[in-house]
Amino acid sequence: MEPNTASASRATAPIALQDVYERMRFTPAHMRIVIAMFVIFVIESWEQLALVYVAGDVSNHFGLDETKLGLVLSAVAIGMIPGALIWGPIADRVGRRPVTIVSFIAYGIIAALVPLAPNFEALVGLRVLSGFALAGAYTVVFPYFLELMPSKQRGRAAVLLSIGWPIGTLVAIGVTTLFAEAGWQVVAFAAAVACLWVIVVAFWVPESPYFLVSRGKHERAAQVLGKLGVALPAGTTFAQDADPERAGNPLELLRKDMRRRTLLMLIVNFAFNWGYWGLQVWLPTLLQERGLTLADSLGFVAISAVIMIPGYLAAAWCTKRYGRKLTFVTFLIGAILGGVLFAVSWDLPSLYVANFIMSFFILGGWGVWNTWNGEFYPTRVRAAGYSWATAAQLVSNALAPVVVGALLAASVSFTMTVLFILVFLVVAVLAAVTLPETEGKPLE
Numbered sequence: 001m002e003p004n005t006a007s008a009s010r011a012t013a014p015i016a017l018q019d020v021y022e023r024m025r026f027t028p029a030h031m032r033i034v035i036a037m038f039v040i041f042v043i044e045s046w047e048q049l050a051l052v053y054v055a056g057d058v059s060n061h062f063g064l065d066e067t068k069l070g071l072v073l074s075a076v077a078i079g080m081i082p083g084a085l086i087w088g089p090i091a092d093r094v095g096r097r098p099v100t101i102v103s104f105i106a107y108g109i110i111a112a113l114v115p116l117a118p119n120f121e122a123l124v125g126l127r128v129l130s131g132f133a134l135a136g137a138y139t140v141v142f143p144y145f146l147e148l149m150p151s152k153q154r155g156r157a158a159v160l161l162s163i164g165w166p167i168g169t170l171v172a173i174g175v176t177t178l179f180a181e182a183g184w185q186v187v188a189f190a191a192a193v194a195c196l197w198v199i200v201v202a203f204w205v206p207e208s209p210y211f212l213v214s215r216g217k218h219e220r221a222a223q224v225l226g227k228l229g230v231a232l233p234a235g236t237t238f239a240q241d242a243d244p245e246r247a248g249n250p251l252e253l254l255r256k257d258m259r260r261r262t263l264l265m266l267i268v269n270f271a272f273n274w275g276y277w278g279l280q281v282w283l284p285t286l287l288q289e290r291g292l293t294l295a296d297s298l299g300f301v302a303i304s305a306v307i308m309i310p311g312y313l314a315a316a317w318c319t320k321r322y323g324r325k326l327t328f329v330t331f332l333i334g335a336i337l338g339g340v341l342f343a344v345s346w347d348l349p350s351l352y353v354a355n356f357i358m359s360f361f362i363l364g365g366w367g368v369w370n371t372w373n374g375e376f377y378p379t380r381v382r383a384a385g386y387s388w389a390t391a392a393q394l395v396s397n398a399l400a401p402v403v404v405g406a407l408l409a410a411s412v413s414f415t416m417t418v419l420f421i422l423v424f425l426v427v428a429v430l431a432a433v434t435l436p437e438t439e440g441k442p443l444e
Contacts, residue, residue, distance in 0.1 A: 269392035324437060
């Protein structure tokens with residue numbers, strides 16, 4: 001392959017890493033990275049949903065009411081909150097790659113113990129710990145991925161990476177269907193075994209050149225770029241942050257030039273995730289209230305997950321053409337309209353149509369947000385910024401199932417429960433419209 005640099009002579013002056021990424025082509029090495037990190041995202045989605053579809057079996061096994069069951073379903077998110085806040089700054093200090101690998105291994109070990117939980121307290125405790133470990137890979141995967149992709153393909157590739165979420169949903173449903181009769185323990189253990197994929201990640205995914213340059217490791221950065229198809233002259237150095245010691249300092253996110261962006265980013269993450277997760281966790285239960293059997297409701301969720309995929313594909317096309325902001329806001333408005341129709345649906349066909357509209361738009365919106373959210377901050381605090389974003393999502397993850405479960409326990413109607421959830425999507429739209437556009441702009 002011809003090197004995509006104009007000169008093979010020794011470099012004498014630092015070059016801008018952004019310029020290198022502008023010239024970078026998409027190579028087989030990038031495809032391996034896409035596959036490796038796509039499967040990570042599938043496993044992360046699967047883990048967060050692993051017990052949702054066997055919630056009835058878990059409840060019967062431990063004798064739980066709806067509020068305690070909501071706590072079990074939220075436990076992974078509860079553990080991920082401090083995990084995200086800790087792992088993110090560490091990734092800015094020691095690297096994206098070691099955090100991804102170490103956290104994934106730790107998660108697999110702890111998750112394998114979950115099926116052995118003797119009581120409710122132990123079950124919640126183990127799921128909290130597994131969430132703490134999983135938070136490392138969960139927090140880092142998108143900024144890590146963005147820092148490895150060529151600039152021209154970065155946005156579209158990251159949106160397509162998000163398709164791992166509905167695939168993870170389908171995997172969770174498939175595993176539930178195959179192993180549900182064997183008990184929730186087998187379903188939970190299967191998710192832990194999937195973490196052996198970390199071996200592939202270790203071989204296929206290099207450290208981020210952006211991170212390496214931010215820590216002054218220019219030779220290693222050039223070596224990684226060579227593996228990604230960019231041949232550079234011997235002795236190449238890169239322009240970098242004048243103060244790398246600020247890397248990973250979360251207080252940087254509150255600096256005057258970042259404070260407003262950080263606040264809006266946190267609001268969007270909390271509200272958007274509530275609007276999605278508050279409905280997703282209890283969707284099988286809500287559907288059963290509308291007369292569907294458990295098997296029918298799982299089939300409904302599976303079809304919804306399939307509908308999400310064209311939503312992601314449409315968002316991937318739109319973000320390149322119309323930008324992050326317009327695409328995200330438009331998709332969220334579409335999701336809100338679908339949600340209102342879902343709340344007032346009058347028969348089974350209208351319920352299906354409404355949920356498919358909502359699934360198409362809300363997950364397409366997630367794909368754009370995952371990309372946009374990873375582009376707000378410079379490399380020295382990109383993972384720290386994403387860790388705050390993740391923590392805001394996870395606070396929402398932890399609260400939404402419990403609050404919605406309490407509403408159901410109090411016999412609040414289907415329509416009012418869904419409309420309550422949709423209010424949070426409206427808040428997300430209002431916060432997002434003033435965030436800066438990043439489409440076509442290089443990473444800092």
